Amino acid sequence: MSTPKDEHGHGHNDHSHGETGHGDHSHGVSADADRRWLSLALALIGGFMAVEVVIGLIARSLALISDAAHMLTDAASIVLALIAIRLAARPAQGRYTYGLKRAEILSAQANGLSLVILAGWLGYESVRRLIDPPEVHGWLVVATALTGVAINIAAAWAISKANRTSLNVQGAFQHILNDLYAFIATAIAGLVMVFTGFDRADGIATLIVVALMLKAGIGLLRDSGRVLLEAAPADLHPDTIGDQLAGVPGVVEVHDLHVWTITSGQPALSAHVLVDPGRDCHAVRGQLETLLRGHQISHTTLQVDHVGDDLLTIGQQATAPHCDDAHGPVHSAEDHSH
Known part of the structure; x- marks a missing residue:
């Protein structure tokens, strides 16, 4: 993926490892x-x-x-x-x-x-x-x-x-x-x-x-x-979560969405998120993490970019606006609106 650019530039990659409760993953019994x-x-x-x-x-x-x-x-x-x-x-x-x-x-x-x-x-x-x-x-x-x-x-x-x-x-x-x-x-x-x-x-x-x-x-x-086998937890549905993430204001597309379990009671999620060029990537990421905490997902890695960033380049020529080899379905704001 691309090198991070400043917020007032054309794009930004946010790698967030959000952990609710400051990393406390206790299940209530020591x-x-x-x-x-x-x-x-x-x-x-x-x-x-x-x-x-x-x-x-x-x-x-x-x-x-x-x-x-x-x-x-x-x-x-x-x-x-x-x-x-x-x-x-x-x-x-x-x-x-x-x-x-x-x-x-x-x-x-x-x-x-x-x-x-x-x-x-x-x-x-x-x-x-x-x-x-x-x-x-x-x-x-x-x-x-x-x-x-x-x-x-x-x-x-x-x-x-x-x-x-x-x-x-x-x-x-x-x-x-x-x-x-x-x-x-x-x-x-x-x-x-x-x-x-x-x-x-x-x-x-x-x-x-x-x-x-x-x-x-x-x-x-x-x-x-x-x-x-890195399957999503039985009570979490990746497609539903992807659609909800794509429905957050400012989000254009969500892909490379992965949901898995590290160990019992510790679900994790990673995704590549594209947002409108005029949006604050940090603010959008904060909204996404709040939504994910509602699903009890505290381990998150979100890469957030502006639409139009040269995310992948071959020489000086930019490729498509998202990864060509994205894993799984692509969730877009346009699809979500329908």
């Missing part, structure tokens, strides 16, 4: 508080998991063993979340110009993938047990499952106190929540086996949990994948 709540949940889950493995083997219950396996992934997801929180807190430096904030998105991907893989294994085992059900000690299953319900309620409560707008923390929370559903299903299956002798209830309960795990895992993979 990283230290997140770590404390996650550590409490980890202690609850880890302690009970060891006990459940032993009881599951004694009771010969796949539902209990699957719950224990799920709790292992719960513990792993919390450990990943704790590591990601620490990495994301590191300041931007060197080649990592955003810092390591996306470590939490990678953690969410790992949590989603582990849920899907575990669901596949448990689904296979539960079908085997439906075909050839072993004898299961129902009362032992019921007692253990009810204890597991209490433990998971406590762990879910602890994680709910952390910042769940973070995909990272949400991933750990989904693990715990699915484990809670698993214990409820296991307790019901245990009661069915005690009072009816229907041993296949153990496998059926496991299949119910498998369906819930797949739903949560696929959701995490989808949401974290959108961030990694």
Whole structure:
């Protein structure tokens, strides 16, 4: 793009990195508080998991063993979340110009993938047990499952106190929540086996949990994948925003509009804006940033030029009034007026 010119010249490029609240992007819960709540949940889950493995083997219950396996992934997801929180807190430096904030998105991907893989294994085992059900000690299953319900309620409560707008923390929370559903299903299956002798209830309960795990895992993979692929946040529509920017008085055209997410709760936007020659670029940029703050977008990079500036030159010959290789649609004031 062109070299900036003074305001009374023919054009001006404004590179604005507007950050609402002077760069404060807190989600209302500190990283230290997140770590404390996650550590409490980890202690609850880890302690009970060891006990459940032993009881599951004694009771010969796949539902209990699957719950224990799920709790292992719960513990792993919390450990990943704790590591990601620490990495994301590191300041931007060197080649990592955003810092390591996306470590939490990678953690969410790992949590989603582990849920899907575990669901596949448990689904296979539960079908085997439906075909050839072993004898299961129902009362032992019921007692253990009810204890597991209490433990998971406590762990879910602890994680709910952390910042769940973070995909990272949400991933750990989904693990715990699915484990809670698993214990409820296991307790019901245990009661069915005690009072009816229907041993296949153990496998059926496991299949119910498998369906819930797949739903949560696929959701995490989808949401974290959108961030990694630089898609616009689900609640922000670039075309709508582009039309609104083009509707600001003095704006002639908006192109090269990009909306993406740096990490959970931190949407970002960049755009090239052309304004009328007689307009104050700084004033127009201020109006644009005010509009964007209404969409909760605080990270903005706006290049503002006057129409007619030699934005791109080949030798001494000016090209078109905007970038020839503009990415995406062009939003113009003329189109907006219609």
